[in-house]
Amino acid sequence: MSSPRYFYSIATSLIPWFLVSGLILMVAGLINGLFYAPPDYQQGDAFRIIYVHVPSAYISMMAYSLMAFAAFVALIWRIKIAHAVIVGAAPLGAWFTFLALLTGSIWGRPMWGTWWEWGDPRLTSELLMLFLYLGYMALRASLPNLAQADKLSAILILIGAINIPIIHFSVEWWTSLHQGPTLLKAGGPAIDSLMLYPLLAMIIGTTLYFGSLLLVRTKAEVLNREKNSRWAKKMLLGDQL
Amino acid sequence: MMEFFAMDYAFYVYSSLLAFLSVIIICTKDAFCHLSKTLGHIKNTIHQMESDNET
Numbered sequence: 246m247s248s249p250r251y252f253y254s255i256a257t258s259l260i261p262w263f264l265v266s267g268l269i270l271m272v273a274g275l276i277n278g279l280f281y282a283p284p285d286y287q288q289g290d291a292f293r294i295i296y297v298h299v300p301s302a303y304i305s306m307m308a309y310s311l312m313a314f315a316a317f318v319a320l321i322w323r324i325k326i327a328h329a330v331i332v333g334a335a336p337l338g339a340w341f342t343f344l345a346l347l348t349g350s351i352w353g354r355p356m357w358g359t360w361w362e363w364g365d366p367r368l369t370s371e372l373l374m375l376f377l378y379l380g381y382m383a384l385r386a387s388l389p390n391l392a393q394a395d396k397l398s399a400i401l402i403l404i405g406a407i408n409i410p411i412i413h414f415s416v417e418w419w420t421s422l423h424q425g426p427t428l429l430k431a432g433g434p435a436i437d438s439l440m441l442y443p444l445l446a447m448i449i450g451t452t453l454y455f456g457s458l459l460l461v462r463t464k465a466e467v468l469n470r471e472k473n474s475r476w477a478k479k480m481l482l483g484d485q486l
Numbered sequence: 487m488m489e490f491f492a493m494d495y496a497f498y499v500y501s502s503l504l505a506f507l508s509v510i511i512i513c514t515k516d517a518f519c520h521l522s523k524t525l526g527h528i529k530n531t532i533h534q535m536e537s538d539n540e541t
Contacts (some may be wrong), residue, residue: 275503279499281505284493284494289493289494290493290496291494291498291499293493294498294499294502295500297503297505300508302507337513340513341509344509347505348505348506351498351501351502351505352502354498355495454510458513458517461517461518461520462517462521465520465521465525468528469524470526472528477528478532481525481528482529483528
């Protein structure tokens with residue numbers, strides 16, 4: 246899988262499967278979550294925002310964790326694909342982090358009576374992650390030398406990875422407006438199955454969707470890096486070569 | 487089944503849904519356009535290099 250040529254061919258065959266199955270699960274999760282799941286006994290119908298907020302927040306953290314893992318692999322084993330994965334994941338992670346912040350803010354207004362609270366550790370650590378994504382992309386764009394951009398941006402990603410456990414445990418370590426964990430808590434999920442299954446469908450569907458777009462973006466980056474290789478020229482020009 | 491606008495906090499729920507769908511559309515379009523542009527750019531570069539070599 247670390248061979249760019251092999252990765253390109255596997256990614257091309259996986260993309261439609263990931264994209265279609267992800268979209269089907271997302272549509273099923275949204276319809277069931279918005280129209281068939283019962284209202285929450287405290288939050289009423291406003292709880293339905295979790296069907297878009299939780300998958301977005303999950304993807305924002307998962308994408309950064311994946312980038313941190315890829316940065317570690319790239320720095321230690323110097324695997325070229327790992328840098329391409331980081332480049333592919335960053336804009337997607339930034340969009341989903343922005344979406345998690347936006348939907349969280351929309352949820353906060355009716356539930357907490359405010360769109361934003363600067364003193365809340367979950368909100369501010371998630372905002373910090375958006376700045377890490379943007380900082381990573383700005384750093385890459387500012388460095389014309391590819392090897393230097395790869396190395397320095399991977400280091401930045403690894404330093405920023407300290408924020409991942411802070412985001413996750415912030416609601417347990419400090420006083421927060423944000424509710425505690427619902428799915429990943431001791432004793433199993435604290436949510437009724439009628440609400441849980443659409444949420445799981447949304448989380449799995451969004452992950453598959455993210456996977457498909459990550460492969461599309463990584464393919465583009467791999468091709469850009471391998472444009473002078475024989476396999477890339479042969480694949481692009483076909484019989485002309 | 488719930489009526490489309492009958493739910494409490496409909497404005498907040500549908501604003502979130504709209505934001506989610508917008509990001510899904512933007513990310514999908516952006517990713518495929520980026521791949522397509524990269525492919526086109528590299529093909530042009532290769533053709534240009536070949537024609538330069540011939541001349």
